[in-house]
Amino acid sequence: MSGLYIHIPYCKQRCIYCDFYSSATREGKKEYIDALIKEFEHRKDEIKEPITTLYIGGGTPTTLTKKEISYFFSNILKDKEKFNLSEITIEANPENLSQDYLEHLIKNTPINRLSIGIQSFDNKDLETIGRKHSKEDAIRAVKQAQDLGINNISIDLIYNLPQMDNEKLLSNLEIAKGLNIQHISAYSLMVEENTALDKLIEKGKLILPNEEEQIEQYDLTIDYLTKNGFEHYETSSFASLSKLSKNKESAFRSKHNSSYWNNVPYIGVGASAHSYNLEERRWNVSDLNEYIEKINKNEPYYEKESLSIKDRYNEYIIVGTRIKEGLDSSYIESTFAQSFSKHFQSQAQSLLKDKLLEKTNNNYTLTKEGEHIANTIALKLMK
Numbered sequence: 249m250s251g252l253y254i255h256i257p258y259c260k261q262r263c264i265y266c267d268f269y270s271s272a273t274r275e276g277k278k279e280y281i282d283a284l285i286k287e288f289e290h291r292k293d294e295i296k297e298p299i300t301t302l303y304i305g306g307g308t309p310t311t312l313t314k315k316e317i318s319y320f321f322s323n324i325l326k327d328k329e330k331f332n333l334s335e336i337t338i339e340a341n342p343e344n345l346s347q348d349y350l351e352h353l354i355k356n357t358p359i360n361r362l363s364i365g366i367q368s369f370d371n372k373d374l375e376t377i378g379r380k381h382s383k384e385d386a387i388r389a390v391k392q393a394q395d396l397g398i399n400n401i402s403i404d405l406i407y408n409l410p411q412m413d414n415e416k417l418l419s420n421l422e423i424a425k426g427l428n429i430q431h432i433s434a435y436s437l438m439v440e441e442n443t444a445l446d447k448l449i450e451k452g453k454l455i456l457p458n459e460e461e462q463i464e465q466y467d468l469t470i471d472y473l474t475k476n477g478f479e480h481y482e483t484s485s486f487a488s489l490s491k492l493s494k495n496k497e498s499a500f501r502s503k504h505n506s507s508y509w510n511n512v513p514y515i516g517v518g519a520s521a522h523s524y525n526l527e528e529r530r531w532n533v534s535d536l537n538e539y540i541e542k543i544n545k546n547e548p549y550y551e552k553e554s555l556s557i558k559d560r561y562n563e564y565i566i567v568g569t570r571i572k573e574g575l576d577s578s579y580i581e582s583t584f585a586q587s588f589s590k591h592f593q594s595q596a597q598s599l600l601k602d603k604l605l606e607k608t609n610n611n612y613t614l615t616k617e618g619e620h621i622a623n624t625i626a627l628k629l630m631k
């Protein structure tokens with residue numbers, strides 16, 4: 249198993265909360281796609297086993313025209329023996345998903361999963377956070393995709409938005425449930441430094457729910473979705489239980505994202521994309537023009553770092569405090585030096601006593617109380 253992530257950094261406009269790398273200019277898109285293809289050509293032998301998942305993320309990949317997206321696919325998938333793809337996802341925005349565009353994706357590309365950035369079904373929220381679509385566009389996009397036969401759809405929602413209360417959140421979740429989709433990514437709003445959101449909050453122009461209300465919205469999201477047919481398999485990820493895999497998990501867990509959480513290698517191609525090969529992490533330059541120029545001049549376009557045992561242990565802890573499977577003490581014992589295992593055991597004991605962790609056999613998972621302070625727990629277990 250291995251994954252390929254492709255970053256398409258174009259957005260028509262920036263959402264006020266966003267600090268992902270993206271650009272509003274559309275000039276040079278062809279040059280960028282050519283640079284992506286070149287990077288992949290250089291790197292395709294880095295991973296020995298066939299690539300099983302492909303994820304095209306952004307930015308907004310659906311700002312690519314039909315012609316650009318066909319050109320991209322016919323070049324990137326040229327070397328057939330490099331791929332044994334089971335999941336091919338594209339991040340899409342509702343306003344780009346016209347009938348015509350969807351038909352093109354279905355007929356002319358191998359995409360079999362859509363991840364639609366909806367964020368909220370409330371038109372006022374959408375306006376506040378700078379989205380270009382309405383509630384009606386979002387519902388239409390999902391239904392149109394379903395009518396055309398796409399049967400693996402995920403939507404992104406954000407809770408704890410300014411002025412959001414439980415009633416509004418519940419209404420968002422009810423609409424999402426009614427759409428019979430296979431996956432929901434529900435994120436708590438993160439206020440990233442220097443974003444427009446950050447500045448508006450600082451000036452008092454937008455007000456967020458208080459800490460207690462934020463925890464309530466987190467609990468409400470989990471309670472509602474788990475009572476309504478979704479498996480909560482990662483902090484922000486919910487997969488429909490309408491189809492199960494052999495080991496009784498939802499068959500609709502995101503295979504690509506799960507590889508990030510399960511120590512599977514992946515190549516990230518494009519400006520600001522990250523890669524991991526079990527030993528090293530590397531990240532490409534963020535700037536679009538610098539990326540194109542460096543790829544074309546065969547100059548170094550990335551930085552990298554080797555992961556020490558301590559880095560790996562800490563990453564295992566961060567991921568394990570987010571995923572349903574939790575942390576496995578026998579894995580820690582067999583993979584890391586004894587000092588790590590000892591540290592884990594002593595910290596875990598005190599967290600068990602405080603009812604922030606619970607234990608089944610060798611597996612440690614966060615209690616509901618623990619989930620509210622997941623970062624603090626991760627810091628306690630880390631070295």
Ligand SMILES: C[S@@+](CC[C@H](N)C(=O)[O-])C[C@H]1O[C@@H](n2cnc3c(N)ncnc32)[C@H](O)[C@@H]1O
Nearest residue numbers: 265266268306307308339365404435436437438
């Ligand atoms: C890479 S982003 C962009 C995807 C898509 N182009 C869009 O605009 O919806 C993927 C998702 O991360 C979430 N996200 C991005 N920034 C966030 C923030 N500051 N707080 C919470 N969620 C965020 C949003 O739900 C978003 O759909």
